[in-house]
Amino acid sequence: MKKVPFYELKPGQVVAEDIFKDSTLLISKGTVLKNKDIIRLRNHGIKNVEVYDENDFLEKKIEEKISIEFDNIPAIVEEETYKEWHEHFEFVKDITHLKDDPSELDSLAEDIYKKFLKSEDVILNLFHSLGDEALNAHSINTAIISSIIASKLDMPDIFLNNLLKACLLHDIGYSLIGKRVVFDYIDIEDVTVRSHIVSAYETFKDMQKKIGKEVVDAISTHHERFDGTGIFMRLKENDISPLVRILQIGDAYDSFIEAGNTPYDAMSFLLRYSGLIFDPYYVSVFFSIVGLYPTGTQVILNNGKKATVVKKGKTSSFPVVECEGNTIETGIDTGLFIREVIKEGE
Incomplete structure (x- = not known):
């Protein structure tokens, strides 16, 4: 290189x-x-x-197209399972196929939410893809995170199914127009950002009976904002579908990381814009699952040693970390706590 x-x-x-x-x-x-x-x-x-x-x-140094975010931490799911979902999504992304037979979409949504039903001790170490398949991974990751949130809230199966279908299809508009803004939660006046919503709506508006009106509505309104300053409709608070308000958490968290930021930065972004872009309730639910220091956050402990966060511990501020080959729960019992977060590149 x-x-x-x-x-x-x-x-x-x-x-x-x-x-x-x-x-x-x-x-x-x-x-x-x-x-x-x-x-x-x-x-x-x-x-x-x-x-x-x-x-x-x-020397065959080029990475495979699907790669885990943090090599030294267990993945959110088995790699083989993720690759199968990745392959299934190729069928979902084919609009002609989807119009004729939406069963692949239903099957993929069901596979994902059943995998995370009543899941405990979430290790949010996600896979990402390169090139043209990056959108596949982002769509699946959005579905995974949203599924974990909805499962925590004991949402009914029909809600979960619609939520995951909306997650999987929410950014298909980028595929339709042939270009993509990876993190699209700041400049919502951007032509590409607005175009991906319009193109998706025009594609799915006649498919409501097949994939569900709630799903189509969620896709076309997923850039509304909690404070009413979003794209097109200016919906506010509870006027925005709960499908959208949950989807946005997974969408923003994963795409912020994909754009080159750390998991800690992604969580900080959600907290900073809670009540503005995002529903504070769903932000708090996600925070209760992953904590202040999400999986993969690089930290320095009070003993001066570097560590990597594996998952949330007993409280949001005291995670389980990997340090020099040992898994340690920070907190009063061990006398270890996080002194500072290591910034990207340090």
Whole structure:
């Protein structure tokens, strides 16, 4: 892998790291550059690009498309199960197939929510994908997080089914228009952000009988805001469907991490905008599940040692951590607590 200045880029080179401009993904890792890609990077003022060199290919250093977020922590589900969901989502994403037969969508939604029904001690170590399949992973992760929240609240099966179908389809609009804003909760006036809602609504409005009116409504209103300043309809508080208010927690948390932030930063974002963008009640439920320091948060303990948060402990402020090969519960019993959070890159 090597960093190449913009003026040395050539068609045929393979991008080694996702290229972002603000929170918009311009070029995905693994993309074989074409002239139009290079022109796009120039137009966005990108100065340097990480590309693979021959040694990377010879030594097989390119990662697989699906990868776990934190290698030293157990995954949220078995990798084989996640890959199966990933494959199923390819059928769900095929709108022509979905119009003819929505059973794949129902089956995938049911598989996910049954996996997390009454789940305890959640280790929120998610998988992510690269390139064109990044949307697949985000949609599944949104469904996983939303399922965990709804299960905590003992929501009925019919609610869970509709919720997960909405989660899986909420960002299909990006697939339809061919580009995506990874984290789309700040600049809601962005043309791409607004277009993905419109394109999804136009696609699904005639499918309400097959996938459910509540699901279609949730997809088209998932960027409303709790304080009434959202996109298009300006719905407020309880006028926004609970499907949407739960979906937004999983959507924002996962996409904030995908955009290059830490789990701790993602939780902090939810807390900061609780009551503004997000329903405070559902933020508090999610907080009660994962705590102040979500899975994967890098910390320094009061003994000066670095540790990684595995899951929430007995209280939200005292998580279970992995430190020098040992699993430790912070708190009064051990006399260990978190002194500070390690920022990205430190």
